[in-house]
Amino acid sequence: MSLGKDLVGLEHLDRADITAILDTAEPFKEISERAIKKVPVLRGKTIVNLFFEASTRTRISFEFAEKRLSADTVNISSSGSSVAKGETLVDTARNLEAMRIDMVVVRHGSSGAARFLADRIPSNVINAGDGQHEHPTQALLDLLTIRDRFGEIEGRRVCLVGDILHSRVARSNIWGLLKCGAEVAVCGPRTLIPLGIEDLGVRVLTTVEEAIEWCDVLYVLRIQLERMTGGYLPSLREYNRVFGVSSARLTHASDDMIVMHPGPMNRGVEIDSDVADGERSVILPQVTNGVAVRMAVLYLLAGGQPELAETAKGGA
Amino acid sequence: MTGRRPLLLTGGRIVDPSQSIDEPRDLLVVGGRVEAIERGLSGPDDAERIDVTGLVVAPGLIDVHVHLREPGGEHKETIRTGAISAAAGGYTTVWAMPNTDPPLDDPAAVGYVRQEARRWARRGEGGARVSPVGAATMGLAGERMTEVGGLVEAGAVAVTDDGHPIADPGLMRRLLEYTQTFGIPVLQHAEDMALTNRGVMNEGAVATALGLRGIPNASEAAVVARDIYIAELTGGHLHVQHVSTREAVEAIRLARERGVHVTAEASPHHMTLTEEAVRDYRTDAKMNPPLRREADRIAVRQGLIDGVLEMIATDHAPHHYEEKEREFDDAPFGIVGLETAFAVCMQELVVTRDLGLPELIDRMSCAPAAAMGIDGGTLRPGSPADIVVLDPDARWTIDPASFRSKSRNTPFAGREVTGRVIRTIVGGDTRFDAG
Numbered sequence: 001m002s003l004g005k006d007l008v009g010l011e012h013l014d015r016a017d018i019t020a021i022l023d024t025a026e027p028f029k030e031i032s033e034r035a036i037k038k039v040p041v042l043r044g045k046t047i048v049n050l051f052f053e054a055s056t057r058t059r060i061s062f063e064f065a066e067k068r069l070s071a072d073t074v075n076i077s078s079s080g081s082s083v084a085k086g087e088t089l090v091d092t093a094r095n096l097e098a099m100r101i102d103m104v105v106v107r108h109g110s111s112g113a114a115r116f117l118a119d120r121i122p123s124n125v126i127n128a129g130d131g132q133h134e135h136p137t138q139a140l141l142d143l144l145t146i147r148d149r150f151g152e153i154e155g156r157r158v159c160l161v162g163d164i165l166h167s168r169v170a171r172s173n174i175w176g177l178l179k180c181g182a183e184v185a186v187c188g189p190r191t192l193i194p195l196g197i198e199d200l201g202v203r204v205l206t207t208v209e210e211a212i213e214w215c216d217v218l219y220v221l222r223i224q225l226e227r228m229t230g231g232y233l234p235s236l237r238e239y240n241r242v243f244g245v246s247s248a249r250l251t252h253a254s255d256d257m258i259v260m261h262p263g264p265m266n267r268g269v270e271i272d273s274d275v276a277d278g279e280r281s282v283i284l285p286q287v288t289n290g291v292a293v294r295m296a297v298l299y300l301l302a303g304g305q306p307e308l309a310e311t312a313k314g315g316a
Numbered sequence: 317m318t319g320r321r322p323l324l325l326t327g328g329r330i331v332d333p334s335q336s337i338d339e340p341r342d343l344l345v346v347g348g349r350v351e352a353i354e355r356g357l358s359g360p361d362d363a364e365r366i367d368v369t370g371l372v373v374a375p376g377l378i379d380v381h382v383h384l385r386e387p388g389g390e391h392k393e394t395i396r397t398g399a400i401s402a403a404a405g406g407y408t409t410v411w412a413m414p415n416t417d418p419p420l421d422d423p424a425a426v427g428y429v430r431q432e433a434r435r436w437a438r439r440g441e442g443g444a445r446v447s448p449v450g451a452a453t454m455g456l457a458g459e460r461m462t463e464v465g466g467l468v469e470a471g472a473v474a475v476t477d478d479g480h481p482i483a484d485p486g487l488m489r490r491l492l493e494y495t496q497t498f499g500i501p502v503l504q505h506a507e508d509m510a511l512t513n514r515g516v517m518n519e520g521a522v523a524t525a526l527g528l529r530g531i532p533n534a535s536e537a538a539v540v541a542r543d544i545y546i547a548e549l550t551g552g553h554l555h556v557q558h559v560s561t562r563e564a565v566e567a568i569r570l571a572r573e574r575g576v577h578v579t580a581e582a583s584p585h586h587m588t589l590t591e592e593a594v595r596d597y598r599t600d601a602k603m604n605p606p607l608r609r610e611a612d613r614i615a616v617r618q619g620l621i622d623g624v625l626e627m628i629a630t631d632h633a634p635h636h637y638e639e640k641e642r643e644f645d646d647a648p649f650g651i652v653g654l655e656t657a658f659a660v661c662m663q664e665l666v667v668t669r670d671l672g673l674p675e676l677i678d679r680m681s682c683a684p685a686a687a688m689g690i691d692g693g694t695l696r697p698g699s700p701a702d703i704v705v706l707d708p709d710a711r712w713t714i715d716p717a718s719f720r721s722k723s724r725n726t727p728f729a730g731r732e733v734t735g736r737v738i739r740t741i742v743g744g745d746t747r748f749d750a751g
Binding site: 011088089090108110111112113115116130131132133134168171194195196197199200 | 519520521522523524525526527528529530532596597638641642643644645646
């Protein structure tokens with residue numbers, strides 16, 4: 001186990017690290033099913049959730065994970081904070097350091113911002129999404145969901161569909177899936193597939209039909225409305241026509257193929273409601289796993305041992 | 317001050333490609349000009365004698381692409397510190413770019429830069445000669461041509477909107493036509509901003525992994541190709557700044573073969589580093605044009621060796637520490653280069669035996685002088701005594717803390733290099749002495 005001080009991305013983790021996090025998440029799943037959803041694992045630890053970019057689901061998921069582990073938490077969002085008053089990231093980091101906090105969960109619009117912060121403060125830094133770089137806890141919860149469904153990740157074929165170019169979720173998933181032995185493909189309009197993506201070890205599939213026939217896991221990415229103004233897409237209707245995942249298109253899928261989405265969904269754009277709410281969808285189990293995975297990451301970075309997780313959550 | 321006392325450099329190896337000289341000779345300076353280069357010179361009795369045995373004596377280096385930041389960016393660099401930094405790097409002439417605040421788009425601003433450099437020199441705090449380059453368009457806005465004649469009268473040696481590419485091909489045509497009256501080049505930072513699309517590093521696998529927006533090779537190559545055709549149409553002198561792609565090298569090579577008047581620069585960093593230097597979001601490797609792939613690095617390097625890119629220019633772009641100490645997207649483009657260029661090029665081109673020392677001196681002095689019509693780049697008797705004394709064998713490690721520049725933003729920190737500047741003489745006046 002060589003997780004180190006921070007979790008900035010999956011690119012620099014190895015398979016054993018990832019497996020350890022997923023294994024540690026298993027016992028933590030059960031805490032959220034209890035009547036009293038709280039264990040004293042992180043009692044006395046202070047955690048700052050530093051969100052420079054709007055986020056609902058990731059921030060809430062982290063907050064639940066922190067609170068269920070009994071940490072003391074503070075939320076900072078960019079509007080109304082010193083950040084909005086022009087404070088630099090360096091100064092924000094130094095001020096946090098001066099307050100002797102234990103962990104920082106950071107979401108930032110610039111790629112590399114989490115690494116930047118991690119290099120400058122002694123606290124543990126967890127990347128909750130930096131620009132178009134990585135969103136490691138999202139990919140970890142996705143890996144856990146795939147493992148739950150198929151028993152193992154090794155050998156599974158996963159195709160990410162949509163805006164790969166701007167997606168940190170795609171990058172973290174690519175690294176994580178490849179390290180765990182999955183075959184990975186990407187699919188989408190060529191305007192949203194970055195040059196050099198093959199060098200990362202993935203294949204590029206041209207049509208969504210091809211992707212659906214090929215894969216065990218169809219991972220549908222969110223299409224952001226601003227992609228229209230950037231000229232990457234003619235219209236949302238056109239996107240849905242060519243790449244939208246509909247039940248009609250799923251008729252050629254294998255029987256046990258599952259559909260994933262990191263949320264929030266644009267129903268009727270990248271995914272139709274009958275698919276999102278259908279039998280193949282594991283979108284809500286992804287959300288549930290998010291809390292467990294984040295608890296595992298917090299626990300491990302705080303110095304917890306994977307093999308003691310079961311004891312820790314019961315203890316005291 | 318120019319040449320108060322005669323100066324005699326004895327025992328050195330004179331390397332002057334402009335006269336095809338590479339042999340031991342003495343060099344005598346009188347009245348700020350080269351008087352003689354011969355063996356066994358005794359010189360006048362009052363001459364200052366400096367023994368340079370074991371060292372190389374060459375024409376002072378010339379950099380046609382530096383940013384001195386004054387007026388408006390004095391926290392990064394000033395005309396004084398930039399000129400001193402240049403002298404410490406062996407440069408005797410630098411061309412100061414006009415993207416200051418306000419920009420050098422009127423004769424008064426151009427005159428200020430020239431006068432300021434001379435004022436410090438008179439006070440004994442001078443460095444290299446500073447030649448201002450005028451803005452090509454008012455406010456560098458790419459719309460209305462500046463009063464080029466007035467700028468030239470005030471001392472401008474060329475025009476450019478450097479940092480802001482001249483996008484409008486019609487305007488580029490007018491510039492390449494209009495400047496012919498004055499015999500000056502139009503310097504172009506070749507970049508199509510629509511293709512760049514807010515990119516911050518080279519487009520490709522590294523940018524994809526880092527999640528950074530990429531700048532494709534086509535962004536440079538498309539504009540270089542376009543400008544070459546306009547230069548061919550007009551007969552104007554097009555100078556392509558900091559070539560970074562193999563496509564642009566190829567376009568320039570073909571243009572030369574057709575006789576188009578196009579000249580071009582290679583930077584030390586584009587010849588020695590690739591996009592890999594940006595890993596870990598190193599803002600000291602963020603510049604524009606960006607560091608490219610290995611094939612591009614080799615093409616630029618080979619272009620310089622072949623002479624297709626006839627000169628080395630640093631694009632010395634100082635930035636304050638705090639400006640670089642931030643998110644990669646928000647950090648400014650640019651690195652300093654004046655104090656590392658010679659040694660980096662010695663290490664990467666001469667030590668590797670791809671270029672002889674005379675050829676390197678040519679690319680850093682004689683060739684830019686000849687291509688841009690600069691009075692320098694030679695030790696021919698009668699020419700200005702702009703001289704650099706070099707130790708070609710000295711090994712050292714680049715330490716930004718030792719820079720004379722106000723800024724430290726370099727990707728070469730900690731690099732082992734060969735070749736040291738020992739003394740820089742401008743118009744007979746020693747402006748740098750390593751001691």
